[in-house]
Amino acid sequence: MSWQNYVDQQLIGSGCVTKAxxxxxxxxxxxxxxxxxxxxxxxxxxxxxxPSDKQIELAMTGVFCGGEKYIYLSGSDNVIRCKKGKQGFHAMKTKQAVLVAIFDEPIQHPQVASVVENLGEYLISQSY
Structure with missing residues (x-):
């Protein structure tokens, strides 16, 4: 599968993600x-x-993506969660890539986390 297909079919195609x-x-x-x-x-x-020990900076400055500033909510060594108004932001770092998904209410973080992190775990299993 091409990288564009992962964006189009796995992320956007999930119905949970509006930008990726x-x-x-x-x-x-x-x-x-x-x-x-x-x-x-x-x-x-x-x-x-x-990893998460560097995310304190994000709490002070926010996260920028697509020219938009998102407020840092939480994270771990391989995940960052943010929001801006009615939009949410979920990013996951794999061995070689970072996946970024932006979503709109009424979709919630757990729904997008499942989509992004399942794809991320698959890519990790494939050494990406």
Whole structure:
């Protein structure tokens, strides 16, 4: 499956995600939905905030994606959760990539977490 197919079929196709990006740890774009702006600098900054001990910076500055600022909610060594108004943001770091999913209410974080983290675990199992 191509990287674009993962975005289109697995993330957007889930019905839970409205915008999505898959990028490498170096910020290189692998695939994205058409409705989001991409910034390599934003992705590099996001990747550097994993693991969780580095996420305190996000609590102070927020997370930027697609030119939008999201408020940091919580995270772990491989997951970051944020929100902005009625939108949510869920990112997962794999061995080589970062998956970013943005969603709108009434969808909730646990629904998107399931979609993103299942794909992320699959990619990890494939050494990505």
């Amino acid at each position: 990006i898959i990028a490498g740890h170096d910020g290189t774009l692998w695939a994205k939905s058409e409705n989001i702006e991409y910034s390599k600098d934003e992705m590099v900054r996001l990747v550097t905030c994993f």
